[in-house]
Amino acid sequence: MSPAAPAIPWGVWFEPTQPVRRxxxxxxxxxxLGAEVCLVADEGTERDVYVALTAILSASDDxxxxxxxxxxxxxxxxxxxxxxxxxxxMAPGRVWHGLGVGGSRVLAPLQIEPRxxxxxxxxxxxxxxxxxxxxxxxxxxxxxxxxxxPMAVAGRGPRVQRFxxxxxxxxxLSAKALADLPEAASAIRQGDARVAWSAYLAYxxxxxxxxxxxxxYMALDAPDDIRRQVGLDELRAARVRRAMLAGDLDEAxxxxxESLLDLYAVSGTPSECAVRIAGLRDSFDLxxxxxxxxxxxxxxxxxxxxxxAHAGDLI
Numbered sequence: 001m002s003p004a005a006p007a008i009p010w011g012v013w014f015e016p017t018q019p020v021r022r023x024x025x026x027x028x029x030x031x032x033l034g035a036e037v038c039l040v041a042d043e044g045t046e047r048d049v050y051v052a053l054t055a056i057l058s059a060s061d062d063x064x065x066x067x068x069x070x071x072x073x074x075x076x077x078x079x080x081x082x083x084x085x086x087x088x089x090m091a092p093g094r095v096w097h098g099l100g101v102g103g104s105r106v107l108a109p110l111q112i113e114p115r116x117x118x119x120x121x122x123x124x125x126x127x128x129x130x131x132x133x134x135x136x137x138x139x140x141x142x143x144x145x146x147x148x149x150p151m152a153v154a155g156r157g158p159r160v161q162r163f164x165x166x167x168x169x170x171x172x173l174s175a176k177a178l179a180d181l182p183e184a185a186s187a188i189r190q191g192d193a194r195v196a197w198s199a200y201l202a203y204x205x206x207x208x209x210x211x212x213x214x215x216x217y218m219a220l221d222a223p224d225d226i227r228r229q230v231g232l233d234e235l236r237a238a239r240v241r242r243a244m245l246a247g248d249l250d251e252a253x254x255x256x257x258e259s260l261l262d263l264y265a266v267s268g269t270p271s272e273c274a275v276r277i278a279g280l281r282d283s284f285d286l287x288x289x290x291x292x293x294x295x296x297x298x299x300x301x302x303x304x305x306x307x308x309a310h311a312g313d314l315i
Contacts, residue, residue, distance in 0.1 A: 007312025011037025016047035039068035071102030072124035197284035
């Protein structure tokens with residue numbers, strides 16, 4: 001972590017839809033602007049998460065990096081633990097590990113239909129925790145690793161979030177309605193876990209349109225209660241699902257209710273966004289900025305960093 005930590009600690013979360021060299025460039029920009037953490041998703045058919053994390057780790061000064069998230073289906077938990085341990089061996093104290101059940105975007109192209117996903121996640125977490133703390137799992141052992149790796153769990157369902165609060169060091173919350181964040185954070189903090197809150201910043205009309213495209217995953221993986229809350233019925237969800245799996249996020253967004261933005265994104269003018277974030281400061285330990293679009297990342301990182309700095313000034 002940077003020794004001059006901002007009032008609101010923040011990081012970036014990339015989907016590896018861009019070349020690794022560009023991810024490195026963007027991560028370094030975010031670090032210069034005050035980001036402390038850089039997470040990279042494991043999307044299966046996109047750039048490899050561990051190659052990207054290695055490059056970012058090598059090119060940055062203090063960024064903490066980690067997969068967010070990988071899953072127990074597309075990668076074996078033992079090889080995942082070895083990959084994370086290798087990163088942590090390279091840069092002790094600068095690596096997290098992130099696990100989840102995996103979504104349709106990563107599993108469907110691999111023709112994987114997960115069975116008992118919660119059990120698989122809990123088992124993978126236990127295997128990784130044991131291996132990354134020097135213990136054996138059957139014949140598996142990492143005798144060469146002597147570090148410490150904080151573990152994070154991401155998931156939108158209540159069962160996963162309860163497990164994460166009880167077992168993980170960090171709980172990554174995304175697709176959480178802003179009005180529900182304080183209650184969710186309070187429940188998580190009954191254990192020892194800390195809250196990494198990921199939310200889109202929709203601070204002008206362009207960013208509102210861009211952010212709406214990325215709520216398409218709700219039609220794929222969100223629990224039924226979330227879909228009902230925003231009026232995403234089965235017919236509309238099916239249309240979104242077809243468009244998203246075909247890679248057409250613009251078409252997917254056409255079927256999404258814009259009310260999603262005001263429920264799940266930090267929206268308004270830049271000043272209004274800063275006020276909303278400052279008002280929720282007691283409900284998160286780290287703000288995570290999701291980064292998906294390929295053409296405007298620099299401008300978005302710069303604008304978002306300014307909003308977060310303003311929010312910090314309001315505390």
